Amino acid sequence: MILRVHGTCRKGATETDDIQTIFADCFIQTIKLYTYEFYNSRNYFNTFMTTNMATQSGADIYGGLLDRCTVNKNVEYNNYTNALDYINNTIKSSTELSISSKPVQVIVCSDDYISAKKGHTFKISVMAVDQVGNAMNATIHSYVVSKSGVGRLKEGQAEQEVGNQCTKLEYTVFSQDSSAQVELYAEGPCNNLGISRKLINISFQLCTCPIGLKPIQSDIECKCDCDPNLLPYQITNCSEENETIKLESNNNIWIEFINTTNKTGYVVSNCTFDYCVERPINISLSNSDEQCAHNRSGVLCGECEPGLSLVLATSNCKECSNLYLLLLIPFTLAGILLVALILVLNITIATGNIHGLIFYANILAANRAIVLPNLNNFLTVFVSWVNLDLGIETCFYNGMNSQAKVLFQLVFPVYLFFLMFLIIILSKYFDSFAKLLSNRNPVAALGTLVLLSYSKLLRFIIAALQYGVLDYPDGSTNTVWLYDGNVQYVTTKHIPRFVAAAIILIAGGLFTVLLFFGQWLPHCSKVMKWTKNTKYIGFMDAYHAPFTPKHRYWVGLLLFALIIHTIVSATAPNTFLPVLSSGVLSVGLIVWKLLNNRLYNSTLCGSLETLYLLNLTILAFGTSLSKIPGEISQH
Numbered sequence: 001m002i003l004r005v006h007g008t009c010r011k012g013a014t015e016t017d018d019i020q021t022i023f024a025d026c027f028i029q030t031i032k033l034y035t036y037e038f039y040n041s042r043n044y045f046n047t048f049m050t051t052n053m054a055t056q057s058g059a060d061i062y063g064g065l066l067d068r069c070t071v072n073k074n075v076e077y078n079n080y081t082n083a084l085d086y087i088n089n090t091i092k093s094s095t096e097l098s099i100s101s102k103p104v105q106v107i108v109c110s111d112d113y114i115s116a117k118k119g120h121t122f123k124i125s126v127m128a129v130d131q132v133g134n135a136m137n138a139t140i141h142s143y144v145v146s147k148s149g150v151g152r153l154k155e156g157q158a159e160q161e162v163g164n165q166c167t168k169l170e171y172t173v174f175s176q177d178s179s180a181q182v183e184l185y186a187e188g189p190c191n192n193l194g195i196s197r198k199l200i201n202i203s204f205q206l207c208t209c210p211i212g213l214k215p216i217q218s219d220i221e222c223k224c225d226c227d228p229n230l231l232p233y234q235i236t237n238c239s240e241e242n243e244t245i246k247l248e249s250n251n252n253i254w255i256e257f258i259n260t261t262n263k264t265g266y267v268v269s270n271c272t273f274d275y276c277v278e279r280p281i282n283i284s285l286s287n288s289d290e291q292c293a294h295n296r297s298g299v300l301c302g303e304c305e306p307g308l309s310l311v312l313a314t315s316n317c318k319e320c321s322n323l324y325l326l327l328l329i330p331f332t333l334a335g336i337l338l339v340a341l342i343l344v345l346n347i348t349i350a351t352g353n354i355h356g357l358i359f360y361a362n363i364l365a366a367n368r369a370i371v372l373p374n375l376n377n378f379l380t381v382f383v384s385w386v387n388l389d390l391g392i393e394t395c396f397y398n399g400m401n402s403q404a405k406v407l408f409q410l411v412f413p414v415y416l417f418f419l420m421f422l423i424i425i426l427s428k429y430f431d432s433f434a435k436l437l438s439n440r441n442p443v444a445a446l447g448t449l450v451l452l453s454y455s456k457l458l459r460f461i462i463a464a465l466q467y468g469v470l471d472y473p474d475g476s477t478n479t480v481w482l483y484d485g486n487v488q489y490v491t492t493k494h495i496p497r498f499v500a501a502a503i504i505l506i507a508g509g510l511f512t513v514l515l516f517f518g519q520w521l522p523h524c525s526k527v528m529k530w531t532k533n534t535k536y537i538g539f540m541d542a543y544h545a546p547f548t549p550k551h552r553y554w555v556g557l558l559l560f561a562l563i564i565h566t567i568v569s570a571t572a573p574n575t576f577l578p579v580l581s582s583g584v585l586s587v588g589l590i591v592w593k594l595l596n597n598r599l600y601n602s603t604l605c606g607s608l609e610t611l612y613l614l615n616l617t618i619l620a621f622g623t624s625l626s627k628i629p630g631e632i633s634q635h
Helices: 083-088 228-233 322-344 355-366 378-386 402-429 431-437 442-465 495-517 534-544 554-571 577-595 603-634
Strands: 044-046 076-078 105-108 113-116 121-129 138-145 151-153 159-162 167-175 179-186 198-204 213-216 223-226 235-239 244-247 253-259 264-270 281-283 467-471 477-481 484-488
Touching: 105 179, 105 198, 113 121, 121 138, 121 159, 121 179, 138 151, 138 167, 159 167, 167 179, 167 198, 223 228, 223 235, 228 235, 228 253, 228 264, 264 467, 322 402, 322 442, 355 378, 355 442, 355 554, 355 577, 355 603, 402 431, 402 442, 402 484, 402 495, 442 495, 442 534, 442 554, 495 534, 495 554, 554 577, 577 603
Parallel strands: 113 198
Antiparallel strands: 044 076, 105 121, 121 167, 138 159, 138 179, 151 167, 179 198, 213 223, 235 244, 244 281, 253 264, 467 477, 477 484
16 A cells, blocks of 8 residues: 655555555654664655555544554655654644554553452453544454463453443453453554553452352352252252342242351241242342241241331231221220120020031131132121121231230230120129110120130130241251241240230130030039039030030030131141141031031021031132142142
8 A cells, every 4th residue: 555645645545656655554653763764865765664554534643653563674765844743743634634543552441450250250441542542443352361371251252342432341251360361452553562452450259159059169260059058948040140049939938048156057947827928039048038028027027127017917017107096996896886786686605596607707717818818808807807807907006016916816805805794793783784684695695705706816826826946057946936036935025925825725725625525524523513503504504505415515516626727727828728627627517417417406507507517618629629739730
């Protein structure tokens, strides 16, 4: 290529002149820095630059890096007056008449010292510039320089494009050394010669992995996979990039990573109730609360997130106001109304028309999450009322937690018992009040309230006494209250519920045994003289009145069936087993009724109860059949 340098500069000139020839793969620099031969007689000097590849891209006439070029005296170059000064001063010219460089140097726009893990991607912001520092589009070539010589970049990173501005390039270095360098240079006339060669220092960090992952043995890269200690729990898809592990759909566990002086490892336990999110899910063990559903947090997801309160009738946590305490007013009035209805309508255990209905409502309430998932229909609310629940999602005050929620189960039954005892005392000491009751039996009404409260008290006992055992990495264990894993079992916070549950358990157990064996106990009156007590006889007769003499154990049998079902529901929540058990129990009770003709004195009462049991059977097996395929597919 022939290039004129006097007066004008044209790219790609083709004129032939025996005294105007420049061949260059670099840029024209101040020539007087170098030795050249000057001929006074002809006013020219000789220079030779190999393979001229100059291109046009700017508005300046640039100088060059002559030390990248070869000077040869055998080719003549005409030195017109001021030509060298013209080039050296880089006078502005039009675009058409300018000669500019290709990229000659890589500039790092950020820190040129990088700390990263072997095999992990990092970014370096770079740009390519020409001879006078203008940014240019360029191809950046890179390779790894290390002491051992064992090092490489990820495929596709050895050659990358940059624009005419700072551009972030991704690099992934594999090396067996503790440090290395990445050499960068722009594709151009200078390539990686001299100052055009840029070195980025890489210091390799220790190979550490996110919680739940462990390093795979490798000399040239830091790669992580699922921690072998979690493999028995079917943890899969461990992602080092997202720092997550995947909890499979058939894995209802809660995991926490402990890192203390004496305890470093995982605490794994079955997730409590419906406190954990539906599976499968990707979570990061650096934040164990990601496993929790319903805005819950803490050990076993046992408490609400800060600032939220627990909602009655669900496991949800939400914002709550102390204004909800005003609900105690309708709560109080509802208790008075319920007692009045029992007395006025004579809906008591003595009539026999309520036993089957209470058992039916108790079983439905225990299976509410599966059979009655909708809280907004009449049946759900009615079942809740029969179980002495409000039937609506609400909290009573800001900061309500599991401890308060469990204790609230006792409030309404205690209040009803207080009202009924008050009525009995008033009727005993005030004749006018006794006449007001007419032929209503307050003792039978009290027995009815006991039967209505039985399921609620049973749930309180189980809730207060359930516990979980956490196994720690050092071999130690920690027993926590299952409803709130942040509360230690039988400690200051838990003792009030434990004591109340123990008292109710003893009293309730004795009550259930008396109801079941009550018809036979009078035969042991010589040993159990208290069975002849008139108050005891009056209270038990209220329960036995609807039944034929041979079958007065029936109420006790229903309570034993309720106990079995409640235990199954508590030990296998969120499965089809409680629903299936209710179906099995219903079928068993129906068969027992068929084998023992006429349990009730009233045929109508017996028939109504059988209808309740048949309905439970249909619901139970129908729901179980729809759930079992899903359970099997998950496993």
